[in-house]
Amino acid sequence: MDFDLSVAQRKRFADIGSAVLERFGELPPATRPQLTRPEWKAAADLGLAGLCLPAEYGGQGLGALDTALCLEAFGRSCPDTGLVFALCAHLLACAVPVRDFAGDEVRGTLLSGLASGDLIAANAMTEDDAGSDVGHLATTAQPVDGGYLLDGEKSFASNAPIADLIVTYAVTDRSAGFLGISAFAVPRELDGISVGPPFSKMGLSSCPAARVRFERCFVPRRYLLGEDGGGAAIFQHSMGWERSCLFAGYLGLMDRQLEQCVEHARERRQFGRRIGGFQAVSHRIAGMKQRLEGARLLLYRACWLLDEGREHVEQTALAKVAVSEAAVANSLDAVQIFGGAGYLSPTGIERQLRDSVPAMIFSGTTDIQRELIAREVGL
Template sequence: MIEWNDEQRSLQEAFARWHADLSADHIDLDRQGGFSWEKWEMIRQSGILRLPFDEEWGGMGQDLLTTMGVLETLGYGCRNGGINFSVSTHIVSAGVPIQRFGSRPLKERFLPRICDGSAIGAHAITESGSGSDAMSMQTKAVADGDHYRLNGSKTFVSNGPVAEQFVVYARTNPALGAWGVTAFVVERGTPGLTVGQPIDKMGLRNSPLCELFFDDCRVPAGNVIGKPGLGFSILDYVMKWEILCSFVINVGEMQHRMERCVDYARSRRQFNQPIGSFQSVANKIVDMKIGTETARNWLYSTARRFLANGNVTVDIAIAKLLASESNFASAVNAVQIFGGNGYMTEYGLEKDLRNATAGTIYSGTSEVQRNRIAKMLGL
C-alpha cells in the first residue's frame, strides 16, 4: 500500500477540485462523441499535464509514483473516461519519449507546449497489418540528406484528429529487425502527412482516433528521438509508462464504481431487504474489491521496481492483464448489480463497460500478455 506524503496528498487534493467540472455532462458528451475542447481547456488550467516533466520546460518535476497517484485520483473523480485516456496518451506517448530520449533542441521545441497542453500529442505505432505485433510494422523512413522520407500508414492513433505533434515509429533499416526502428517527431502540417478522419468506435468516445498516411513525408533528421535504430528501446520504455499511467486511471475508476455499488446495494431493497444482503450480490462487490486492490498493488509495486531499474517484463504484463480484466469484470458486475438501471445510459455504467472493453485490447491484448508471461516461464 502506498503511503503518500503531505506534498503528494496536497497535489491530489488540488487536482481533485477540477473533477466535478470535468465530469459535467459526461453522458451527453459520450453520446455525441468527439473531442471536447472545453474539457481540454480545464485540463490545461489544472496543470495536470505538467506533472512528470522537468521544471526547465514548464513541468512540475514529479516522479512516476507521484504522477500515478494523481492520475488514479483523476480516474476516481472524473467520469469522462475519454478525456482521462487523452490525458494519459498526451503525457506518456508524446511527452515522455522526448523528455527521456530527445535532444535538447527537441525538448526546447516541443516540451513547453506539451506541458501547457497547447499542442496535443499522440503516438503512431499500430498499422492495419500489425497490432500487438508492433515489430511487423511496414512504415519506412529513408535518409535523404538532412531529412528522412517517410512512407506508409498508421491506424488507431489516439488523439490523432486533434494532435499537433506525433511520435511516429518507422523502419530505417529493415535488415536489423527491432534495432532498425527509429522514432520521429512529426508535426501536423508537414508536407506528405495526411491526418485521416476520426474513426467511430465503441467506447472512450471523447478520445478521438484516426489513421495517418505518409507519402514521401520529409521529416528533418533533427526530429529523430534519440538515435536512429533506438526506436524499439524507446517504445519499450514508453509502453511501460503507458501501462502504469493509463491503467492506474482505471484503478481509480474501479474504486469509484465499487463504492457506488456498495451504496446502491445498501439502499436498493427487494423482497423487503437490501439487495446487498443477498450473497450473490455481495460476492460480486467482494470480487470488485479484490480486483481493485490487486490491480492497484501490482501497478504500484511494478512502478517501484521499474524506478529501481529492475527487470519488469513479467511484472508489466501481469499488471496490465490484471488491471484491464479486473476493470472489465468490475464494469460487468456493476451493470448486473444495478440491474435494469445499469443497462440504462443515464446511470453511466453501460458506458463504463464499453470503455473497459478497450483496455483488454490496447497496449497489448490480454492474449499477448499471457503469451509473454508464458514465454518468460520457459513455455
C-alpha cells in the same frame, strides 16, 4: 516495506480529485461528441498534461508512482474515461519519449508545449499488418539530405484528429530487424501528412482516433528521437510507462464504480430488504473490492520498480493484465448490481463497461502480456 502514501501524496491526490470533480465531474451525455481543445486545455491547466515532464519546461517532474496516483485521482473524479485516456496517451506514449530521447534543438520547445497542453500529441505505431507484431512495420523512413522521407499508413492513432505532434515509428533499415526501426516526433504541419476521419468506437468515444498517412513527408533530422535504429527500444520504454501509469486511470474508474454500487445496494430495496443484504449482491461487491485492491498493489509495485530503475517488464505486464481484466469484470458485475438501470445510459454504468473493454487491447493485448509473463518466468 511501506504500503502507506506520504502526506504530500495524499494531499496531491485529494487536490487533483477535487479540481477534476469541479471541472469534469458531470456525467457527459450518452452521445458524447469528441473532446474539444478547450476541454483539453482545461485538463492541462490542472497540470495533468505534464505530470512526469521536467519542471523547467512547465511539468511537475513527478516519477512513475506519483504520476500514477495523479492519474488515478483523475480517473476517479472524471466520468469521461475517454478524456482520461486521451491525456494519458499524450503524456505517456508521446511526451515521455520526447522527454527522454528528443535532441536539444527541439526538446525544450516540444516539452513546453506538451506540458502546457498547447501541443496535443498522438502516438502512431499500429498498422493494419503490425498490431501486436510491431516488428513488421510497413512504414518506411528513407534517409535523405537533412532528414528522412516518411511513407506509409498507421491504422489507429489516438488523438490524431486534433493532434499537433505525431510520435511515430518507421523502418530505416529493413535488414537490421529490431535495430532497423527509428522513432520520430513529427509536427502535424509538415507537408505529406493526412489524417483520416475519426473512428466510431465501442467506448472511449470522446478520445478521437484515426488513420494517419505519410506520403513522402520530409521530416528534418532534428525530429528524430534517439539514434537511427533506436525506435524499437524507445517504443518499449514508452510502453513501460504506459502499461503502468495509464492503467491507474482505470483504478480510479473502479474505485468510483465500487462506491456507486455500494450506495445503490444500500438504497435499492427488493422483497422488503436492501439488496445489499442478499449474498448474491454483497459477495459480488466483495469480489469487486478484491480485484480492485489486488490490481492496485500490482500497479503500484510496477511503478515503484520503474522509479527505482529496476527490471519491470514482468511486473508491468502483470499489472496491465490485472487492471484491465478487473475493470471489465467489475463493470459486468456493476451492470448486474444495477440491473435494468445499469443497462440504461443515464446511470453511466453501461459506459464504464464499454470504456473498460479496450483496456484489454491497447498497450499490448492481454494475450501478448501473458506471453511476456511466460517468457520472464523462463518458458
